[in-house]
Amino acid sequence: MAIFTPAGAARVPVKGRIAAAEALGKAGDPRLVEGVEGLWVPLDGATFTLGAQRENREAANYDPDAGNNETPRRITVAPFRLARRPVTVAEFARFIDDGGCRDRRWWREDRLGEEESPKEWDEQAYYFPNHPVTGASWFEANAYCAWLTERRRRLGEIDAGERIRLPREEEWEWAARGAGLRCYPWGDQEATEGRLNFGREVARPTPVGIYPGGHTPEDLEDMAGNVWEWCVNEYRAPERTGTEGNAPRVLRGGSWLSHRRGTRCEARNGLFPFNRLGDVGFRVLWSPPSPRRRETLATESSVPPSSLPRRVGRVSAA
Structure with a gap:
């Protein structure tokens, strides 16, 4: 397990x-054992300027x-x-073994039965169990999140009102950049x-976590390179985060195919939600209840709702 530490990785090519x-x-x-501790990284909310611009060297977010x-915009994340x-x-x-690809509870009605498994699934499952899953559409990623939410509730690991979902791109960027607004994670x-798998150096995805020199200070892994990661936002209208329609959705993080500039924290890409590519995967976010939902839960129960631990922390090709 030393290869997953900075000191151990430095000794091994x-x-x-x-x-x-x-x-x-x-x-x-x-x-990857289910229920093992340390799978989640808690992050504070913040108001920050998302994005980057190259026109004015003296202005905020110049790159x-x-x-x-x-395009930079001021935004707040919880x-x-x-x-x-x-x-x-x-x-x-x-998810597949639990019948998730065929269970209508997890799917948008018009997508049920469209995908039985990610692209090239048999090869991935046999040879690469600790690689990021690839070839999964945005719809498959959302179905996985719905299934995982219910599974964690049954196991008593998350509370009512909490859910697991894809990140919004502003949440993804805040996690990658942090309070210092880093250029790279x-x-x-x-x-x-x-530090990362990019630029066709390896020419395929690699196991998660083998680039500890590229982790964030909060110890998030693989936020740059390896695979692009689906976000919920529409690419051309990022304020839209619903599940309806087939507009392109945001990808973040770059991949093993990306040039250096495509692995920056601010870099964006977009892809139609039904596409399934070998350099696209996803990570999930554990979301607390909304403030209104939290008030409702507190009224319904004598047990105070849980709060998060505080911790400071292809439409266009890149």
């Missing part, structure tokens, strides 16, 4: 880390690599917990092959 982690995945990766689709790493093949397999140092 990337190819060696990949081989060791894939062998661990086939033997049974203990990080010479900023894209035209990264506290939340974010999964430490993207959803893995082993974790998604529980680890800081402002340049992207290198020792």
